[in-house]
Amino acid sequence: MTEHAITFPFRKRCLATAIGLFLTNPSYALQALSDDSLSNTTGEGVALVLDDFKMVFQQPNDLSTGSSYARGLENPSQYDTGFIRIIPTGENYVQLAESAYHTVYNNTYNQSVLKGKAEHKYNETYRSTYEQTYTNQYSTLYQEYTKNIEADVDAKKETFTFDVREGFFNNETLKYYYNQRLADYRDGTSGIGKSLKKDGTTAYTTRPVSEDPTGVLKYEKKAKEYAITNTYEMLDLLYGSRSAEANNDLLNSDFYKGLGNFTRADQVGSQVDTLIQAEITKETASADIRAKYNASQLAEDTAKSAVAEIYAQIIQSAEQAAAIAASGSPVQSLRTKADVFIYGLALSKSDNSLSSRYSNQGFNWGSADNPWLFRAGTEKVKQFKNVEKDVGYLALEAPLATTTPTESDNNIKLGFWTDIFSRQLNSSAEVDPSTGAPKSGLDKEHRLRTQFVANGLSLNGSQTRIFQTLDSDNPNHHQTLGMASVLRLNTNDNPANLSFTDSNLDSKGIRISTAAKSDTLDGTAVTPAIDGSLAPVFHDTEGLYLYSPNINLVLGNMYQPFVVGSEGNNIVLEVTRIPNVPEIYNKIYQNYEDGKGGYLGSTAFTGSTCNVVSCGTPLKANVNDSAAMYQGRNATHSSIAIGTVERLPNNMLRAKDHTDATGVVFKGVDGTAKNLGSVAIDGVLIQHLKFKTTGL
Numbered sequence: 089m090t091e092h093a094i095t096f097p098f099r100k101r102c103l104a105t106a107i108g109l110f111l112t113n114p115s116y117a118l119q120a121l122s123d124d125s126l127s128n129t130t131g132e133g134v135a136l137v138l139d140d141f142k143m144v145f146q147q148p149n150d151l152s153t154g155s156s157y158a159r160g161l162e163n164p165s166q167y168d169t170g171f172i173r174i175i176p177t178g179e180n181y182v183q184l185a186e187s188a189y190h191t192v193y194n195n196t197y198n199q200s201v202l203k204g205k206a207e208h209k210y211n212e213t214y215r216s217t218y219e220q221t222y223t224n225q226y227s228t229l230y231q232e233y234t235k236n237i238e239a240d241v242d243a244k245k246e247t248f249t250f251d252v253r254e255g256f257f258n259n260e261t262l263k264y265y266y267n268q269r270l271a272d273y274r275d276g277t278s279g280i281g282k283s284l285k286k287d288g289t290t291a292y293t294t295r296p297v298s299e300d301p302t303g304v305l306k307y308e309k310k311a312k313e314y315a316i317t318n319t320y321e322m323l324d325l326l327y328g329s330r331s332a333e334a335n336n337d338l339l340n341s342d343f344y345k346g347l348g349n350f351t352r353a354d355q356v357g358s359q360v361d362t363l364i365q366a367e368i369t370k371e372t373a374s375a376d377i378r379a380k381y382n383a384s385q386l387a388e389d390t391a392k393s394a395v396a397e398i399y400a401q402i403i404q405s406a407e408q409a410a411a412i413a414a415s416g417s418p419v420q421s422l423r424t425k426a427d428v429f430i431y432g433l434a435l436s437k438s439d440n441s442l443s444s445r446y447s448n449q450g451f452n453w454g455s456a457d458n459p460w461l462f463r464a465g466t467e468k469v470k471q472f473k474n475v476e477k478d479v480g481y482l483a484l485e486a487p488l489a490t491t492t493p494t495e496s497d498n499n500i501k502l503g504f505w506t507d508i509f510s511r512q513l514n515s516s517a518e519v520d521p522s523t524g525a526p527k528s529g530l531d532k533e534h535r536l537r538t539q540f541v542a543n544g545l546s547l548n549g550s551q552t553r554i555f556q557t558l559d560s561d562n563p564n565h566h567q568t569l570g571m572a573s574v575l576r577l578n579t580n581d582n583p584a585n586l587s588f589t590d591s592n593l594d595s596k597g598i599r600i601s602t603a604a605k606s607d608t609l610d611g612t613a614v615t616p617a618i619d620g621s622l623a624p625v626f627h628d629t630e631g632l633y634l635y636s637p638n639i640n641l642v643l644g645n646m647y648q649p650f651v652v653g654s655e656g657n658n659i660v661l662e663v664t665r666i667p668n669v670p671e672i673y674n675k676i677y678q679n680y681e682d683g684k685g686g687y688l689g690s691t692a693f694t695g696s697t698c699n700v701v702s703c704g705t706p707l708k709a710n711v712n713d714s715a716a717m718y719q720g721r722n723a724t725h726s727s728i729a730i731g732t733v734e735r736l737p738n739n740m741l742r743a744k745d746h747t748d749a750t751g752v753v754f755k756g757v758d759g760t761a762k763n764l765g766s767v768a769i770d771g772v773l774i775q776h777l778k779f780k781t782t783g784l
Contacts (some may be wrong), residue, residue: 102446133463140450144434145170145504147620163609165445168432168505168623169616174428190416197410201443204402210395217394222387226379230578233375241367248363252356256327257319265343266319273311288338289321327357355780389724425511427530429617432505438543440592442599443628445503445541452499454487457709458718461485466552469646471570472560474669479646481555481572488550488718491706493581498596500545505623507615525617532614537602544579544596549703551721557649565664570649573642574721578700580636584734588750588763593635601631603757633753638700638729643774645724647675655780663777676724678771681738698723701735725773731766743768 146156146167156167205211248310256262276296277284284291292314310685324330325338331352338344411747454460462484470476489497509530518527550573557570579596584705586593604610605625613621644650653660666673670692679693696704704720731751732744742751743766751766 107185133461135456135459135461136457137455138451138453141453142436142446142450143450144168144436144446144531145172145432155448157446163625165432166625167610168434169620170432171525171617172430172433173428173432173617176240179414193410194413196413197406200406200409201402202398208398208402209400210398213398213552214395218387218391221390225386226383229379229382230376233379234372235370237371237375241364241371244367245360245364248360249356252359252363253328255321256323256356256599261326261347262319262323265322266315268319268343268538270311270315273314274308277777285341286337287322287341287343288325288335289318294319324358326350326352328358330499331355332417333429418620427509428525429525429615430509431505431507431616431623434502436503438499438501438545438595440543440595442541442543442594442597442603442633445501445505445539447501451501458487460487467646469558470669470672471558471647471649472562472565472667473558474614474663474671475559476664477558479555479558479635481553481646483551483553485552485721486547486576487578488547488721489578489708491716491719493701495581497548498544498579498581500547502542502545503540505537505539505626507617508538509615510534520618523617523620525615527618530614530618535614537624537627539601539631540598541601542579542598546578547576548578549576549719549721550574553646555646555649557651562664564653564655564662565649565651569652570644571652572645572649574698574703574723575639575641575643575696576703577637577639579638581700583636583638583729583732584744586636586732586750586766587748588753589748593633593750596636598634598637599631601626627757629755629759631755631756633755634730635751635753636729636731636733637751638727638733640698640700640703640723641726642698642724644675645722647672648724650775658781660781661779663774665776676773678725678773680740695724695773696722697727697739698727699727699729699735699739699741699770702739725771727772728769733766733768741768741770 144155144157147169155674161167233247273294274297275294276282276294276299277291278295279583282296287324292310294310294314295305295307297307297311299305321330322343325333325335331354344350361532432445434446435450435451436447439447439449441447462482464480464482466478466480469479471479511529511531511534519525520527552575555570555571555572557565557568560566603626605627609625613619615621616623648664648666651660653662666676674690674692674694676695677689677693678695678697679691680688681688696702698704702719702723704722706716706720707718708715709717727741729741729743732746732749733741733751734744736742743751745765749766750763752764754762755765
């Protein structure tokens, strides 16, 4: 690695502060920097400022007297071959071999079965046998199941008739008739001046109930029996089987005349017939379902029997073919290993080019009043349970983001290129001790080569806290390593007016490209780490462009930790679930304005969204300041914006969609450009996220 100037200048003010760190009480360490300017801390920590910083990974063991960028070379980036190697390791190879064997076996087996069925016309034979059997069996079963339905239902006619008559017996007309008739019988129908009016029903002779006060003679019981009998007779005359009968006593009776324009009809018989027909229909439908089901079962059994011998031959051939294929495909040939080389990692001052990875200019990061800070702190929080405790943490904090936009923050250029390989399991693991690269096993045909260039980056406002989590009923979360992070990658403080026609789009953007400038500049070697070949020279314009990206991610917080733990031998990375505890989730959920003066959510919700303009409660540089100078870092929701995006009054983002709105652009080697417009993903809350390794 060459050409790297890393400076941590301690100016007079910082020097005095550092001396004070050793001479004063710890609670006043770095007192010259106010608590709020040191990220709202107690003042305890180490402050760092980068001045004129630049860095690029070039050739390992470079014997040159200076960077290739200072030698006047035509393509200095060809020497960006210093690398970081990432080797994913740790698999259960026995289990992997078994899995590979079964994968090949199952694929071959399934294909052989399908092929055998086609060759032996298995499906045609099965289908024709099934359909013929089903048709015959259904017809036979349907006739069997329906032949006695009418007789069986007719046997229920007496029950239906009784139920219908009871319904009429209890209507208002017959209730009135029954009460009148009962009163007549109680009054008596024999003796001087006693008689029962004729109405077409049977007239019974009774003595007055008053003559039987003790009930010994049962006059009351007989009066009720006679009244009920007459009521059923009247039911038949008005609504039943006697409704067509010419009965003068009925027609001339005061009761019948009192019914007005009443029409006698056999309503009882009609309703009974309806009930009988409905019962027949229901039983027929049930018989149809039974016949279809049983016919399908019989047809399936018959069809299986018809193709059983054919199927046995197909299976035998498929098993033989699958066994041969699986045994001839050893797991060693599978490409399940990976090798990743990150070359030419470079940090320099931002410029207007996305064609180069390195500007060879230094940049400043942080100031005495707003430095990088590594500190310890304590916060009272609740995690997992409704129990508040002090949680101590170590924090690494980038300079705070200002509330007033300033272009000086977006001054970082980041670049690197990478070779990513898929390797066979049996590839050599031997490493060159001088470079740390493998001696073999990397195949150019199984390589992804790409370049990453970013301009105008700012990480200001980012923060990572490390702490021990509080008590939890989940053993994987209980008193383990926890983190709370706000990761901010911003390029443009106000992209609302960004246009595809702007000439300086490359000053704030990210480019990912794969094409080389030419075949001769792509290099013939597999990768420089193996043979020390030159780095490729990528095409000047080809690739995917993300203009003015503003990415603000909240990954865990003090109330909802991001934990690093283990389950058995496997590593677990998890943003824990938000517990069902109001005192906790009220700190996380957000109360959105609906744009009409109202809110969507409870007023108890205090969470907020982090974007390029705002990230929670603003911070004052000094407690005596009248206004906050810095953005907060206690937001709970994330946002991702690319391109022409505007911020609404309620701190929500909206992607613009006019013709010149831009953000995601594809450019080809021929100079063509495809503008896909802008993107806004706003208010992202991670409810629960878990990554777990397997097989370790």
